[in-house]
Amino acid sequence: MSMLGGYTETGETDAVGPVLRPASGGGITGARALRRMARAVRSNGKATAGAVLLAFFILVALFPGVIARDNPNAEIYPRSLSPSLHHLLGTTSFGQDMYAQVVWGTRPVLLIAFGVGVGATIIAMLVGVAAAYLAGAWDGVLSLVTDVLLVIPLFPLLIIIGSYLHGVGTLVMIVVITATGWSFTARQLRSQALSLRNRDFLQAAKVRGERSLYIIVVEIIPTMTSLLVASFLTNALYAVLFSSSLQFIGLGNPSVTSWGTMLYWAENEEAFQIGLPLWIIAPGLCIVALGAAFALLNYAFDEIGNPALRSARSMRGKRVKRPA
Amino acid sequence: MRFVLRRLGFFVLTLWVALTLNFVLPRLMPGNPALAIIGKFKGGISPQAVKVLEAQFGVGSHQNPVAQYFSYLGNVFTGKFGTSLTTEPGASVGRVVLDAIPWTLGLVGVTTVLAFILGTGIGILGAWRRGGRLDSLMPPVFVIMTVVPYFWIGLMLILVFGVKLHWLPYFFSYDYTLTPAFTPSFIGNVAEHAILPAFTLLITTIGIWILTMRNTMITTLAEDYVRMARAKGLPGYRIMLDYAARNAILPNLTGFALSLGFVVGGAILIEEVFNYQGVGYLLLQAVNNDDYPLMQALFLLITVAVLVAILLSDIATAVLDPRTRGAR
Numbered sequence: 001m002s003m004l005g006g007y008t009e010t011g012e013t014d015a016v017g018p019v020l021r022p023a024s025g026g027g028i029t030g031a032r033a034l035r036r037m038a039r040a041v042r043s044n045g046k047a048t049a050g051a052v053l054l055a056f057f058i059l060v061a062l063f064p065g066v067i068a069r070d071n072p073n074a075e076i077y078p079r080s081l082s083p084s085l086h087h088l089l090g091t092t093s094f095g096q097d098m099y100a101q102v103v104w105g106t107r108p109v110l111l112i113a114f115g116v117g118v119g120a121t122i123i124a125m126l127v128g129v130a131a132a133y134l135a136g137a138w139d140g141v142l143s144l145v146t147d148v149l150l151v152i153p154l155f156p157l158l159i160i161i162g163s164y165l166h167g168v169g170t171l172v173m174i175v176v177i178t179a180t181g182w183s184f185t186a187r188q189l190r191s192q193a194l195s196l197r198n199r200d201f202l203q204a205a206k207v208r209g210e211r212s213l214y215i216i217v218v219e220i221i222p223t224m225t226s227l228l229v230a231s232f233l234t235n236a237l238y239a240v241l242f243s244s245s246l247q248f249i250g251l252g253n254p255s256v257t258s259w260g261t262m263l264y265w266a267e268n269e270e271a272f273q274i275g276l277p278l279w280i281i282a283p284g285l286c287i288v289a290l291g292a293a294f295a296l297l298n299y300a301f302d303e304i305g306n307p308a309l310r311s312a313r314s315m316r317g318k319r320v321k322r323p324a
Numbered sequence: 325m326r327f328v329l330r331r332l333g334f335f336v337l338t339l340w341v342a343l344t345l346n347f348v349l350p351r352l353m354p355g356n357p358a359l360a361i362i363g364k365f366k367g368g369i370s371p372q373a374v375k376v377l378e379a380q381f382g383v384g385s386h387q388n389p390v391a392q393y394f395s396y397l398g399n400v401f402t403g404k405f406g407t408s409l410t411t412e413p414g415a416s417v418g419r420v421v422l423d424a425i426p427w428t429l430g431l432v433g434v435t436t437v438l439a440f441i442l443g444t445g446i447g448i449l450g451a452w453r454r455g456g457r458l459d460s461l462m463p464p465v466f467v468i469m470t471v472v473p474y475f476w477i478g479l480m481l482i483l484v485f486g487v488k489l490h491w492l493p494y495f496f497s498y499d500y501t502l503t504p505a506f507t508p509s510f511i512g513n514v515a516e517h518a519i520l521p522a523f524t525l526l527i528t529t530i531g532i533w534i535l536t537m538r539n540t541m542i543t544t545l546a547e548d549y550v551r552m553a554r555a556k557g558l559p560g561y562r563i564m565l566d567y568a569a570r571n572a573i574l575p576n577l578t579g580f581a582l583s584l585g586f587v588v589g590g591a592i593l594i595e596e597v598f599n600y601q602g603v604g605y606l607l608l609q610a611v612n613n614d615d616y617p618l619m620q621a622l623f624l625l626i627t628v629a630v631l632v633a634i635l636l637s638d639i640a641t642a643v644l645d646p647r648t649r650g651a652r
Contacts, residue, residue, distance in 0.1 A: 148338050151634055156589050156607065156626045157345070163611040163619060164353040241473055245593055248475060249608055263476070267597075272479075272487045280483070284476040291471030299467065 034225060037301070044303065050296030057290050060103060061110040068103035072096060072257045080276055089278050093269045101257050102282050108170045108258040109290065112243045115174035117236035120182040121228055127182070128189030129216050129224075132197060143190065149183035158242060162251035169253040173243050181238060185231040192227055193220055230301055237294040244287050259283035331638040335631055342627040346620045347396050350381050351389070376406040377617060400624070406617035411609050417621045420606065425588075427497055428595070428602030431518055432587045435525045440580050442526075443533025447576075448569045450534060451541035452560075459538070466531045475593035478524040482597070485520060493517050497600050521598040525591055529583075533576060541572035574645055578637045585633020589626030 041047040060067065073096065081091040089098035131142035161176055162168050168176065196202060205215050221228075246252055247260025250268075254261055266279035379395040399405070405417040412420050450459045486494035493499070498514045544550065545568045553563045583590075592604030599605065603622060610618040 144337075147334070148341050151338055151631065152342060152345075153586075153589055153626050153630050155592065156623050159592070159607065159611055160346075160619060160623050161349060163614070163616075164350055237471065241471075244473060245475065248473075249593070249596060250612065263479075267479075272483055277483055277487075280476075280479050284473070284479070287476065288468075288472050292468070295467060295471050 037226065037229065041297075041300070044300045046296045046303070047300030050293045050298075050300060053289060053293035054297065057106055057110060057293065061107040064104045064107060068097075068100040070097040070100035072100040072104040073255070080274060083278065089282055090276065092265070092279060093271075093274060093276065094265075098262075098279060098282065101262055102259070102286060105258040105262060105283065106286070106290075108256055109240060109243065109260075109287075111170055112173050112177070113236040113239045113290070113294070115171075116177045116181065116239035116243075117232040119174065119178035120185060120235040120239075121231045123178065123182040124185035124189055124231060125221060125224075125228065128186040129193045129220055131186075132190045132193030133212065133216055133220065135197075143187075146183045146186045146190070149180065150187065152180075154180055155242065155245070158246060159249070159251065162246055165251075167253045168246065168251055169256065170258075173246070173252065174239075177239050177242055181235060181242075185235065188231070189224060189227060192224055196220060196223065226301060230298055233294045233298040233301070237291055237298070240287060240291050240294070259286050327642050328639055331635055335635045338631050339628065342624060342631075343397065343400060346624060347380070347393055350616065376404050380406060380617065380620065405621040408610075408615055408618045410613035410615045411606070411618055417618050420618060421603070421621055421625060424601060424603045424606040427600065428588060428591070428604065431497075431521060431595075431600060431602060432525065432591045433584075435522045436529070436583055436587055436590075438522075439526050439530045440533055440576070440583070443530040444537045444573065444576050446530075447534040447537025448541060448564060450538040451545060451568070451572075452564045454542060454545075462531075462534060462538075466535060469528060469531050472528075473593075474524065474528045474591075475597050477528060478521065478594050478597040481520050481524055492520050494520050495599050497602075517600075521591070521594050521600055524594050524597075532579070536575050536579060537569075537572065540575050541568050544568045544572040547571070574641070577644070578641045581637035581640050582633050584636075585630040588629040589622075 041051050075095040077087065077091045077095045077097060079091060079095045080093050081087050083090045087097050087099060089102065092098055092101070127142050127146060131139045131146070157180055158176060161180075165172060165176075202215065202219055205219050210219075243252070244258075244260035244263070247258060248263045248267070250264050252258065252261050252264070254264065260283075262283040263280060266276070266283075269276075269279075271277065271279040376399050379392050379399055403418060405421075408415050408417050408420050446458070450456075450462060453459060482494045485491045493516060495517075497517050498504070498510065499517070502510055502513060504510060547568075550563060550567050553567045558567075588603055589607075590604075591602070592607060594600070595602045595604035596608050603625065607619065607622045607626075609615070610622060
């Protein structure tokens, strides 16, 4: 089913409390969970592969100039060259160095992935936990907003917004995808928080007379560390796919070099027909590799957080929202 | 009954939100981008169409936003979506959209049904022979498929089967030197043009059916009534189909109802890549041309299709599975 909208369900994940042990206090649990994750990343093959891939892309995004000295935008080389030692991937039909474009194009994609991953997770966390904890009318309103956003087809909505904005730059891209994409995680976090509501340590905090804000931030949220990490990874993955798709159809800022805009120009220039297939293959493979990094980490954390999956080969109904 | 009413209420609410988004978004954007575009076309279209546009985008300053909002809602409910500005200048938006719908329904609709049938079948076999070759091949393939952009798969297929091997056409929905007619050769031509986009869609959507079917069926295979059937010595295919699969198919069926909603707007990028003149392609045409009335109507159409499908699948679940009626 093509998940162009956000109508998705990760099925089982909601109900399972991943790193939930009877917790004595908030902050300690969070730190412990993070440490456990770090250990798990080293011992789980998928996690290691994902982490290495992601680290590689982060390094490239931080220091693109080290491995690609050419200016990615300068149209100064002979046009449509085949790959050679001077131009590892050849040149575009505008005379730009394709390798430099791929390397420099990493930065905006990663910025969008991390921006949306963090932003959507924070909004989802606030909305989801507040809904579950405050209950009553608040829960009604917040859940309704979440559910409505969940069923509006996300990708067409992004297309509409992008078309009004005329050329969505990196920052606006982050804002737009975050603002429309948080609902899925909010729902998961809400069910997780609901299952916590009557636990003893929360009752204890209430009896101590702590304020709601304190309880939410210090007592509830740290117990959700692994869900939050999963939410970050999922949202980052979708941000990569959504933003690349939007850029591909020309709704990005065409003068910013990124993988999606490379695909846009390549398609515009009919790269296949003029014998420059690498113009389409290379940025596409980068999107796949970066997406795989987030997906591998996500699958691995699922296995780490939910030991039931480890024995049998995990193949769980992961419903995904994706651009069409 | 209460469940159905509640879902119906939710349907109305979401529909209202979508309508309101259409109205509010252009007004929220810096400088109301629609203003400039529509101003340019004011002379070329009928006064009645101008009125519809004024309500939709707030071009005329003589009405306050609240009044604009209500006449906009009125226009939508009476089917006045305005006039296409640039894509097919002067044509009514309704007609332009109606021309595109059959192509999308044909391509995406047929492929969705195919993916459902094939995927469910493979899922049943995968669960039945758990751990077999088919079963162990699927997880890694599915991981890869979740991270590959659909449109890029389409592009790669074009490269291999279109550009390199010259096996299949990959542009438009038929050879446009032909005149559309109900002749075998024309229909064959249309079918030939549909193969690559349909295949792209099939391989990107089939995974979800396989997975859901397999996972639910694995739980039903562990049920006592399956063991009972085995003990009775029933033939394997009967246990597989009548006992295990039959009881496991509900999630797939409701999922199928849902996916029908995504037929209309679910293949936007695939239609774009193959220049296949359906709803998604039209939407992107409208976007590229700043044809805002057409764009809004298409967004509404896509959203309504999804909402109706969600409503139907909710009702179907309630009818087919009594346990869900009390829930939520």
